[in-house]
Amino acid sequence: xxxxxxxxxxxxxxxxxxxxxxxxxxxxxxxxxxxxxxxxxxxxxxxxxxxxxxxxxxxxxxxxxxxxxxxxxxxxxxxxxxxxxxxxxxxxxxxxxxxxxxxxxxxxxxxxxxxxxxxxxxxxxxxxxxxxxxxxxxxxxxxxxxxxxxxxxxxxxxxxxxxxxxxxxxxxxxxxxxxxxxxxxxxxxxxxxxxxxxxxxxxxxxxxxxxxxxxxxxxxxxxxxxxxxxxxxxxxxxxxxxxxxxxxxxxxxxxxxxxxxxxxxxxxxxxxxxxxxxxxxxxxxxxxxxxxxxxxxxxxxxxxxxxxxxxxxxxxxxxxxxxxxxxxxxxxxxxxxxxxxxxxxxxxxxxxxxxxx
Amino acid sequence: xxxxxxxxxxxxxxxxxxxxxxxxxxxxxxxxxxxxxxxxxxxxxxxxxxxxxxxxxxxxxxxxxxxxxxxxxxxxxxxxxxxxxxxxxxxxxxxxxxxxxxxxxxxxxxxxxxxxxxxxxxxxxxxxxxxxxxxxxxxxxxxxxxxxxxxxxxxxxxxxxxxxxxxxxxxxxxxxxxxxxxxxxxxxxxxxxxxxxxxxxxxxxxxxxxxxxxxxxxxxxxxxxxxxxxxxxxxxxxxxxxxxxxxxxxxxxxxxxxxxxxxxxxxxxxxxxxxxxxxxxxxxxxxxxxxxxxxxxxxxxxxxxxxxxxx
Amino acid sequence: xxxxxxxxxxxxxxxxxxxxxxxxxxxxxxxxxxxxxxxxxxxxxxxxxxxxxxxxxxxxxxxxxxxxxxxxxxxxxxxxxxxxxxxxxxxxxxxxxxxxxxxxxxxxxxxxxxxxxxxxxxxxxxxxxxxxxxxxxxxxxxxxxxxxxxxxxxxxxxxxxxxxxxxxxxxxxxxxxxxxxxxxxxxxxxxxxxxxxxxxxxxxxxxxxxxxxxxxxxxxxxxxxxxxxxxxxxxxxxxxxxxxxxxxxxxx
Numbered sequence: 001x002x003x004x005x006x007x008x009x010x011x012x013x014x015x016x017x018x019x020x021x022x023x024x025x026x027x028x029x030x031x032x033x034x035x036x037x038x039x040x041x042x043x044x045x046x047x048x049x050x051x052x053x054x055x056x057x058x059x060x061x062x063x064x065x066x067x068x069x070x071x072x073x074x075x076x077x078x079x080x081x082x083x084x085x086x087x088x089x090x091x092x093x094x095x096x097x098x099x100x101x102x103x104x105x106x107x108x109x110x111x112x113x114x115x116x117x118x119x120x121x122x123x124x125x126x127x128x129x130x131x132x133x134x135x136x137x138x139x140x141x142x143x144x145x146x147x148x149x150x151x152x153x154x155x156x157x158x159x160x161x162x163x164x165x166x167x168x169x170x171x172x173x174x175x176x177x178x179x180x181x182x183x184x185x186x187x188x189x190x191x192x193x194x195x196x197x198x199x200x201x202x203x204x205x206x207x208x209x210x211x212x213x214x215x216x217x218x219x220x221x222x223x224x225x226x227x228x229x230x231x232x233x234x235x236x237x238x239x240x241x242x243x244x245x246x247x248x249x250x251x252x253x254x255x256x257x258x259x260x261x262x263x264x265x266x267x268x269x270x271x272x273x274x275x276x277x278x279x280x281x282x283x284x285x286x287x288x289x290x291x292x293x294x295x296x297x298x299x300x301x302x303x304x305x306x307x308x309x310x311x312x313x314x315x316x317x318x319x320x321x322x323x324x325x326x327x328x329x330x331x332x333x334x335x336x337x338x339x340x341x342x343x344x345x346x347x348x349x350x351x352x353x354x355x356x357x
Numbered sequence: 358x359x360x361x362x363x364x365x366x367x368x369x370x371x372x373x374x375x376x377x378x379x380x381x382x383x384x385x386x387x388x389x390x391x392x393x394x395x396x397x398x399x400x401x402x403x404x405x406x407x408x409x410x411x412x413x414x415x416x417x418x419x420x421x422x423x424x425x426x427x428x429x430x431x432x433x434x435x436x437x438x439x440x441x442x443x444x445x446x447x448x449x450x451x452x453x454x455x456x457x458x459x460x461x462x463x464x465x466x467x468x469x470x471x472x473x474x475x476x477x478x479x480x481x482x483x484x485x486x487x488x489x490x491x492x493x494x495x496x497x498x499x500x501x502x503x504x505x506x507x508x509x510x511x512x513x514x515x516x517x518x519x520x521x522x523x524x525x526x527x528x529x530x531x532x533x534x535x536x537x538x539x540x541x542x543x544x545x546x547x548x549x550x551x552x553x554x555x556x557x558x559x560x561x562x563x564x565x566x567x568x569x570x571x572x573x574x575x576x577x578x579x580x581x582x583x584x585x586x587x588x589x590x591x592x593x594x595x596x597x598x599x600x601x602x603x604x605x606x607x608x609x610x611x612x613x614x615x616x617x618x619x620x621x622x623x624x625x626x627x628x629x630x631x632x633x634x635x636x637x638x639x640x641x642x643x644x645x646x647x648x649x650x651x652x653x654x655x656x657x658x659x660x661x662x663x664x665x666x667x668x
Numbered sequence: 669x670x671x672x673x674x675x676x677x678x679x680x681x682x683x684x685x686x687x688x689x690x691x692x693x694x695x696x697x698x699x700x701x702x703x704x705x706x707x708x709x710x711x712x713x714x715x716x717x718x719x720x721x722x723x724x725x726x727x728x729x730x731x732x733x734x735x736x737x738x739x740x741x742x743x744x745x746x747x748x749x750x751x752x753x754x755x756x757x758x759x760x761x762x763x764x765x766x767x768x769x770x771x772x773x774x775x776x777x778x779x780x781x782x783x784x785x786x787x788x789x790x791x792x793x794x795x796x797x798x799x800x801x802x803x804x805x806x807x808x809x810x811x812x813x814x815x816x817x818x819x820x821x822x823x824x825x826x827x828x829x830x831x832x833x834x835x836x837x838x839x840x841x842x843x844x845x846x847x848x849x850x851x852x853x854x855x856x857x858x859x860x861x862x863x864x865x866x867x868x869x870x871x872x873x874x875x876x877x878x879x880x881x882x883x884x885x886x887x888x889x890x891x892x893x894x895x896x897x898x899x900x901x902x903x904x905x906x907x908x909x910x911x912x913x914x915x916x917x918x919x920x
Contacts, residue, residue: 173482187647194640239774245756249718255742255770301758337500344494
């Protein structure tokens with residue numbers, strides 16, 4: 001029996017999450033060595049990350065071992081795969097949300113709320129619509145995923161560059177546009193499905209789109225690679241993200257190539273959303289929840305810190321949530337709607353709080 | 358005019374070939390006409406106009422163009438009510454389902470009003486946003502229980518309006534919705550006054566609370582009836598009143614008939630489109646209205662976007 | 669030198685800056701005055717590349733601000749915008765550290781720490797360094813923003829209505845500080861001002877704009893005159909000599 005957090009090792013992301021956690025905690029300490037005022041805060045962050053890491057290890061152990069009763073060689077590989085998928089999904093959602101919130105300068109917009117994952121579903125559907133379902137099924141899943149992701153990254157970047165515009169549209173207008181765009185994308189998707197094959201609508205939907213109880217593990221490898229690339233790019237760009245929190249004008253004044261940076265970051269966000277949507281389908285409110293918890297717990301403006309915290313929280317929430325749902329409540333299929341429920345209530349609370357501030 | 362042409366078209370579009378001649382001579386054709394085609398057309402007209410009126414009343418009473426059954430949680434609350442009735446009282450009659458759905462729709466809408474009243478700051482965009490998310494939360498609760506009761510598919514059907522199941526004997530409750538919508542016309546002046554705000558209404562001797570409660574009850578009742586009978590028609594109550602008041606101004610009494618007609622026309626058009634596109638199959642009208650409605654709404658938002666540019 | 673060459677900028681059909689050509693000096697204090705809507709702030713935004721120009725070019729020490737790498741421009745020119753509102757929850761020190769971004773890209777060197785400490789000291793923010801920005805008063809926040817611009821350590825410092833929302837104590841304090849930058853550190857301070865008397869008392873040169881064009885340009889002695897001010901603002905002024913400054917009275 002491996003140590004609790006070692007089982008996650010086969011997929012790259014979990015070990016990366018741990019390493020970055022350590023780095024993030026250490027780095028501010030080095031930078032600020034000559035300003036004593038920062039030390040208590042750094043100790044607090046180190047403790048926080050240690051705590052989150054431990055929590056993640058426990059959650060993973062629980063997820064892997066709960067209720068196995070003897071059939072280890074059968075259960076363990078399958079659960080490892082699921083665990084890896086949850087880690088990839090959680091990290092992708094957390095990172096994409098934090099980055100997107102910095103781009104849009106607020107804490108309530110998320111890629112999901114702005115219809116990114118509905119757009120992924122639409123792109124996939126449109127692809128099947130154009131090619132025909134028989135031809136689409138003949139394409140290897142990997143190639144299909146690659147084409148989807150590329151289309152989605154291009155489409156989302158163009159679309160949201162236009163919607164976000166020069167930043168003069170009000171925040172709530174943007175949110176409403178996003179919510180409605182999400183509805184439009186998903187209505188369009190189901191419209192195409194009905195037109196294609198009115199009888200087998202549901203079978204097709206199920207075949208094409210994953211959910212938490214039907215995680216698409218065939219794509220796990222490529223998803224992990226994409227996620228890794230996205231994370232590396234994000235951490236490299238982290239200082240620029242820090243500058244972006246000051247707003248567009250100050251960022252330009254400080255020498256940031258604003259237009260280009262935003263485009264690059266939108267591409268990364270779109271790619272990460274594609275990763276998580278391909279594996280488990282759309283989840284609206286997870287990103288919102290974990291990003292805001294991340295800000296609250298770290299109270300930091302440094303993206304190295306907030307990104308890592310949000311990712312850890314997301315993975316813990318998913319793994320723990322899935323374990324509890326499977327074993328305590330016995331309805332695995334509703335992790336998505338459970339998250340939407342909790343997240344939706346939280347979203348309303350957040351909206352009201354922001355509106356009062 | 359358009360509504361009339363569409364009505365006639367709707368009557369004569371369908372799987373079974375029917376034309377005016379066969380209607381007079383062929384008893385089988387007449388039967389199809391009476392049992393399926395006419396009820397369907399009537400249902401479409403009733404549901405379309407009633408939902409549009411519900412939307413008009415809601416946006417009027419909340420003084421916000423973007424509030425409608427879709428954006429105030431009303432539809433999702435009614436769905437939750439219907440689900441509750443189905444789960445708790447297995448053999449519930451249509452009437453009691455409507456009643457429970459209405460109670461939930463009212464409660465959901467009231468919750469929405471309480472929520473937005475807790476915010477001093479009322480951004481015109483912000484209010485429907487809260488409603489949409491509230492709807493999402495209610496939807497998630499429904500999904501949660503539907504999953505347990507194995508009713509996920511049923512819930513999907515309710516949430517996606519479809520007139521293909523409408524035949525004689527299975528749509529008549531919609532006349533009720535139509536009647537309630539007519540009631541709105543009688544009280545139009547009072548609703549207009551309430552829409553001008555509490556102070557204005559009180560000043561000219563209208564009981565504000567009563568008018569508000571009455572208006573919302575009408576909207577909730579209409580929504581409940583339509584959902585129970587044919588399923589939700591998203592965005593209809595949002596788009597139609599917006600387009601109509603854009604052209605005709607805000608006097609409720611004047612806008613009501615046009616809104617009703619335009620609502621009927623839009624649903625008729627979508628229903629015919631749904632029947633014709635993949636003939637002999639059908640696309641649910643909810644899907645088509647969903648596509649068109651959200652697209653139109655987006656256009657309205659993006660066009661007006663800059664006028665609300667204060668975050 | 670900053671060279672502004674035939675810059676034009678419109679919002680829709682309205683031309684806000686109309687074919688303006690100017691050369692801003694590499695030292696001293698330059699003020700831009702003029703009525704609302706004259707195009708002062710827009711011109712400053714274009715010079716600092718926050719807004720693109722519809723036509724014309726701007727160069728800083730020979731660097732085209734729109735075509736050169738933004739970082740290189742940011743080492744030579746900094747701008748303080750009117751709006752000091754900030755969504756980021758950061759401390760004063762963290763804000764000032766951002767001023768070092770063009771030099772260090774987020775990894776602070778010892779030189780950076782020295783520059784930050786100096787800027788904090790210069791703006792008298794010693795007690796406030798660990799306070800969150802959003803808890804500060806308007807005057808304190810303005811000083812923190814100035815400190816960030818100082819930490820950026822550029823030859824040219826542009827400020828868009830820096831006295832907005834400051835009482836006279838803080839306004840005078842800030843003007844003294846900016847004058848000191850020009851006198852002791854050899855910087856070129858360029859700012860948009862609404863108060864013609866602050867412009868008169870602290871500037872080496874005053875540029876007056878009206879309807880998107882430069883209508884007066886010269887030392888205070890030539891611009892703060894009854895005739896010139898009436899031409900700019902379209903109202904009557906009385907100009908008095910008070911303790912060696914030219915003070916305009918326009919209250920009646």
